[in-house]
Amino acid sequence: MTTDMEIYPESSKLLDSLRADFKRASVDLPALEIDTLTDLAAERHRDSGVWEFLSIICGTGGAATVAVRTIGTWIASTVTKIRIKVGDDEFVIEARNAEAVLPRVADALAALRHSEAGTHAVTDEAVDGE
Numbered sequence: 001m002t003t004d005m006e007i008y009p010e011s012s013k014l015l016d017s018l019r020a021d022f023k024r025a026s027v028d029l030p031a032l033e034i035d036t037l038t039d040l041a042a043e044r045h046r047d048s049g050v051w052e053f054l055s056i057i058c059g060t061g062g063a064a065t066v067a068v069r070t071i072g073t074w075i076a077s078t079v080t081k082i083r084i085k086v087g088d089d090e091f092v093i094e095a096r097n098a099e100a101v102l103p104r105v106a107d108a109l110a111a112l113r114h115s116e117a118g119t120h121a122v123t124d125e126a127v128d129g130e
Helices: 013-026 063-076 098-114
Strands: 003-008 032-038 050-057 079-088 091-095
Touching: 003 063, 003 098, 013 032, 013 050, 013 063, 032 063, 050 063, 050 098, 063 091, 063 098, 079 098, 091 098
Parallel strands: none
Antiparallel strands: 003 050, 003 079, 032 050, 079 091
């Protein structure tokens, strides 16, 4: 069973930096797949102008935990914010709120995994980062 999330950095340079961190994190974890995709929904690009995003697919064996940890480490070293989409939930993460928001991302990934298994649906509301 897999769960996935979409990560929307504010610039192409940040996308490259985050992709590199995920590539390093996934070397020993084949259950973590990273792809760069193009988002054709123009309304999402008003602020950043970035049309690409990272698609992170988390398999079993702790891949979701590694993904959330990778985001936390990366965002702590970067002065930026990113949007993460997990199922229907969307989170905005900055260095100043990462410690509070990343556990909610992990919970949303776990809830999505359970809902896909038929146990329950994601009920967490989106976080606006404010």
